[in-house]
Amino acid sequence: MSDITMSPLRKSWMERTMTDSRDLHLRDTPVVLLGANGCAGRMHGNVYERLGAPVYRVDVAEHPLKYWEGRLPWQDAVVDVCTPTGEHASCIRWAHELGARRFLVEKPAARSLSEWRSTLDVLNDSQVLGVQNYLFSAAFRAARAALPEVHRISSGFDKLRAFDDFAGRGADRFGELPHVVEVEMPHQFAMALSVRPDLAVTRMTEHAFGVRAGQSKAAVSCSVELAAPGVTAVLSSNLRAPRRRWIRLESPDGRYAHCDFPDRAGASRAYEGNQLGAVSVLFAGEDDMLQACLAAAVRTFHTGEAAPPDLAVDLVTSVERCIEDALYEVDDGASGSPIAV
DSSP: OOOEEEOTHHHHHHHHHOOOHHHHTGGGSOEEEETTTSHHHHHHHHHHHHHTOOEEEEOTTTSOGGGGTTTSOTTTSEEEEOSOGGGHHHHHHHHHHTTOOEEEEOSSOSSSHHHHHHHHHHTTTSEEEEOOGGGGOHHHHHHHHHOOSOSEEEEEEEEEOHHHHHHTTTOOTTSOOOOGGGTTHHHHHHHHHHHOTTOEEEEEEEEEEEEETTEEEEEEEEEEEEEETTEEEEEEEETEEEEEEEEEEEOTTSOEEEEEOOOTTOEEEEEEEOTTOOEEEEEEEEOOHHHHHHHHHHHHHHHTOOOOTTTOHHHHHHHHHHHHHHHHTEEOTTTTOBOOO
């Protein structure tokens, strides 16, 4: 039996990550939510309502973009971009032309690294932050604090997307879905890079194939390997497996910190262990990382302070670079072996 003990970190992490809208002046910061009717848009909208921020919901598919000109407070608003990835660049440029200068962008930020860089060139007079909600997880922050020296990272983000893929949910205006490495793995890239910013992709392997938005043989499962001096990382994602999201950090001395992220009830768990079998719980409980992330972003926009590293545009660019490198280093490991959808 493992020796289970409770860490004092458990009691303090939620207090550090939970926010109060009155402290953040959220009621004074309007939010224009692009892609409000999509999955990410609905989740973001619910958070802003709980925080008391005025939200203007924009469905770019419902009305032509010209319809919104002069109808919203573009110059004062934070523009939260939750449209499908393929629509990000055009919507950002359009909002910029209408006077918006503060942008919060969901992952992935663009269809390619070059598209993202060209978008940033247009936004050289604007403040841009990225949504990296897992970096605001109380469980993950507890794990990072408990294990400052890491030599191996492993992570798996799985979800059942067979029906959504068949229906084309999340597709761009051309009906194309993002590659499997662009669905869940940007979260994993961001977490790994927050631990070691110099990690670089060495290989991606596509393990299984299935039907996705009319494509009869699209990758639905993959793993990506990354490396930096003294550190390796292996990240995996399967869009045909039951929902589970986890990350494990390991230190050279045999200690580890493991996180299991929110289930449907919103509970996360982080614990630390060693080779002798001793285990201590770092965090267990409610972990509203999206609320913590969005509140921190609005606070940054409201105060005009420099962006914290977990929201910074440099991290967004690094995640885009990982995606592009993974697609370049792809190894068709499951060629000829499609799986049932």
